[in-house]
Amino acid sequence: xxxxxxxxxxxxxxxxxxxxxxxxxxxxxxxxxxxxxxxxxxxxxxxxxxxxxxxxxxxxxxxxxxxxxxxxxxxxxxxxxxxxxxxxxxxxxxxxxxxxxxxxxxxxxxxxxxxxxxxxxxxxxxxxxxxxxxxxxxxxxxxxxxxxxxxxxxxxxxxxxxxxxxxxxxxxxxxxxxxxxxxxxxxxxxxxxxxxxxxxxxxxxxxxxxxxxxxxxxxxxxxxxxxxxxxxxxxxxxxxxxxxxxxxxxxxxxxxxxxxxxxxxxxxxxxxxxxxxxxxxxxxxxxxxxxxxxxxxxxxxxxxxxxxxxxxxxxxxxxxxxxxxxxxxxxxxxxxxxxxxxxxxxxxxxxxxxxxxxxxxxxxxxxxxxxxxxxxxxxxxxxxxxxxxxxxxxxxxxxxxxxxxxxxxxxxxxxxxxxxxxx
Amino acid sequence: xxxxxxxxxxxxxxxxxxxxxxxxxxxxxxxxxxxxxxxxxxxxxxxxxxxxxxxxxxxxxxxxxxxxxxxxxxxxxxxxxxxx
Numbered sequence: 001x002x003x004x005x006x007x008x009x010x011x012x013x014x015x016x017x018x019x020x021x022x023x024x025x026x027x028x029x030x031x032x033x034x035x036x037x038x039x040x041x042x043x044x045x046x047x048x049x050x051x052x053x054x055x056x057x058x059x060x061x062x063x064x065x066x067x068x069x070x071x072x073x074x075x076x077x078x079x080x081x082x083x084x085x086x087x088x089x090x091x092x093x094x095x096x097x098x099x100x101x102x103x104x105x106x107x108x109x110x111x112x113x114x115x116x117x118x119x120x121x122x123x124x125x126x127x128x129x130x131x132x133x134x135x136x137x138x139x140x141x142x143x144x145x146x147x148x149x150x151x152x153x154x155x156x157x158x159x160x161x162x163x164x165x166x167x168x169x170x171x172x173x174x175x176x177x178x179x180x181x182x183x184x185x186x187x188x189x190x191x192x193x194x195x196x197x198x199x200x201x202x203x204x205x206x207x208x209x210x211x212x213x214x215x216x217x218x219x220x221x222x223x224x225x226x227x228x229x230x231x232x233x234x235x236x237x238x239x240x241x242x243x244x245x246x247x248x249x250x251x252x253x254x255x256x257x258x259x260x261x262x263x264x265x266x267x268x269x270x271x272x273x274x275x276x277x278x279x280x281x282x283x284x285x286x287x288x289x290x291x292x293x294x295x296x297x298x299x300x301x302x303x304x305x306x307x308x309x310x311x312x313x314x315x316x317x318x319x320x321x322x323x324x325x326x327x328x329x330x331x332x333x334x335x336x337x338x339x340x341x342x343x344x345x346x347x348x349x350x351x352x353x354x355x356x357x358x359x360x361x362x363x364x365x366x367x368x369x370x371x372x373x374x375x376x377x378x379x380x381x382x383x384x385x386x387x388x389x390x391x392x393x394x395x396x397x398x399x400x401x402x403x404x405x406x407x408x409x410x411x412x413x414x415x416x417x418x419x420x421x422x423x
Numbered sequence: 424x425x426x427x428x429x430x431x432x433x434x435x436x437x438x439x440x441x442x443x444x445x446x447x448x449x450x451x452x453x454x455x456x457x458x459x460x461x462x463x464x465x466x467x468x469x470x471x472x473x474x475x476x477x478x479x480x481x482x483x484x485x486x487x488x489x490x491x492x493x494x495x496x497x498x499x500x501x502x503x504x505x506x507x
Binding site for chain 1: 446461470471502504
């Protein structure tokens with residue numbers, strides 16, 4: 001019950017409105033996480049982070065700024081954190097995952113924009129997200145039309161810098177993205193006042209690679225027939241990855257994995273034998289969007305993998321650390337980031353290959369493709385995902401939803417019927 | 424005074440440092456403790472608290488005294504967690 005209200009006031013937050021969020025979050029965390037049986041003990045760190053989600057980390061960022069540091073707010077897995085950290089800055093994710101922020105976004109955006117965008121904008125404009133008060137600059141990217149235009153609106157309120165992500169994956173597009181990363185580097189140097197050296201960039205590429213390796217280790221453990229951790233818990237970890245100090249996060253994920261190794265060796269599962277294994281694919285799930293995982297995992301199935309930006313897209317593929325010049329390292333970054341298969345690309349057949357591979361590796365009994373309402377790219381791409389999975393004979397369910405609870409019962413019925421069909 | 428037969432019992436702290444210290448001390452002593460956000464019924468501030476077992480409250484109080492662990496209060500709340 002630490003009192004962060006003074007800090008929130010200092011950050012210019014609307015403490016009274018933010019209080020409404022504080023009122024509901026503890027019960028939601030209790031319902032979704034603390035009610036689970038037989039959770040790994042080392043989830044305690046992640047429980048701590050989510051209990052203090054608008055407290056401890058914002059306090060760290062505030063202190064960092066008071067000591068002269070610069071904080072960069074980011075919206076997407078395409079923004080290379082390595083550059084920001086190499087310039088001596090800190091990169092942080094921003095609030096975007098709750099219906100609480102959507103009405104604020106709808107004050108300036110049309111209703112038929114995806115809830116993630118509306119929540120982002122609403123969180124900033126209603127002054128109810130500490131991360132949105134702490135960033136010195138916001139790094140956007142051109143991953144969808146809704147975001148591009150929303151950034152223009154946000155840009156009237158905060159300093160925005162936009163990276164122009166190519167929409168195809170030809171060799172010249174990788175070169176173009178390398179050029180964008182180079183421009184980000186110059187911007188990061190300008191904002192922080194620090195020069196990015198080869199040594200600093202190598203060191204921070206290594207740091208983020210270690211974080212990716214820890215998440216790879218965590219996910220690999222979920223491939224076992226014994227399920228040592230729930231999908232809902234892993235989703236929380238993936239969400240926290242966007243906010244936490246990278247080195248501390250890596251250490252905590254590895255400590256958890258040590259415990260999960262033992263669980264697997266001893267046959268300790270969080271679910272009964274025979275529970276159906278689900279691969280979730282689709283759009284990102286920002287904190288505190290646990291809606292679909294909670295529905296699936298309380299309907300007799302377990303989420304064993306997420307092909308999302310809060311899943312494999314965040315950590316798959318390492319950056320080559322062997323470069324000896326800034327140009328070489330930047331190109332290595334571009335090559336790694338351009339391997340992320342986002343639906344903003346055309347064509348995006350690599351995503352189908354990913355889903356097919358993940359379904360096999362994680363021994364999925366079925367796939368649930370989930371996209372947020374009004375996310376046109378993922379919605380349209382679902383046509384190919386479903387067609388190809390049907391060719392493979394993999395059971396498939398498409399879900400379109402938002403952050404409200406209005407469709408929860410209907411979705412639960414559909415998910416239960418799907419899982420029943422898998423039996 | 425603890426609420427009789429409450430669903431969950433919480434220890435509340437002034438700050439997260441005290442909460443973390445208590446958590447580690449309880450676990451080291453073999454006592455139950457679950458990190459949780461403080462429910463609205465107990466405080467208007469977001470932040471960490473610990474869910475404990477009511478039968479262990481005397482042992483917890485004794486441990487806190489012996490190890491000079493700071494906490495604000497222990498209180499029960501009828502807030503069942505509903506899974507699904």
